[in-house]
Amino acid sequence: EAGVVQSPRYKIIEKKQPVAFWCNPISGHNTLYWYLQNLGQGPELLIRYENEEAVDDSQLPKDRFSAERLKGVDSTLKIQPAELGDSAVYLCASSLGVAGELFFGEGSRLTVL
Amino acid sequence: QKEVEQDPGPLSVPEGAIVSLNCTYSNSAFQYFMWYRQYSRKGPELLMYTYSSGNKEDGRFTAQVDKSSKYISLFIRDSQPSDSATYLCAMSHSGSARQLTFGSGTQLTVLP
DSSP states (O other): OOOOEEEOSEEEEOTTOOEEEEEEOOTTOOEEEEEEEOTTSOOEEEEEEETTEEEEOTTSOTTTEEEEOGGGSOEEEEESSOOGGGOEEEEEEEESSTTSOOEEOOOEEEEEO | OOSEEEOOOOEEEETTOOEEEEEEEOOTTOOEEEEEEEOTTSOOEEEEEEESSEEEEETTEEEEEETTTTEEEEEESSOOGGGOEEEEEEEESSSOGGGOEEOOOEEEEEEO
């Protein structure tokens, strides 16, 4: 069975440019998470979806970040415009319900120049 | 002060050594404690999961929780080069993945 799939794995952009990350969760997992992981730090939750609904987006910087999960499967995280401080790894994870084990993708590594 | 503190290392040990990794925390409401392993340029994967105080063993890995001291440990026996990774502790008061608080991770290298 395929795990959580993320793309692109690596992205280099100049500041003020837009960028988007895509995530395909494990089949059947209704709960999807986007985490931010800075170098040398643990993951920090940005947003959590239960099916199509964003149920916890309190840590998402809404002035420049947006996310969507159409049809309750794939999800996209967008940053516009990107800033130097956004350079980090963006991890997608999914679980079968909020009590289920969390499975992470390999992450999308963003470098903003 | 962070809710969860973890020594970042790096920690380097010879193959076969016993490794001890630790986290301290300040939130007494934490009831569920996890250890994740993260290989370089990969996502974290769940290694151990424990509830409340006590020990849990799985093969070469033992997780210990001391809630009175707000201190958790992961022991790796007979460490192998394949154990080289960053180990993240994570905690929750609800047992739900929606409220996980991660430590910053300890980078471990096991030398052959």
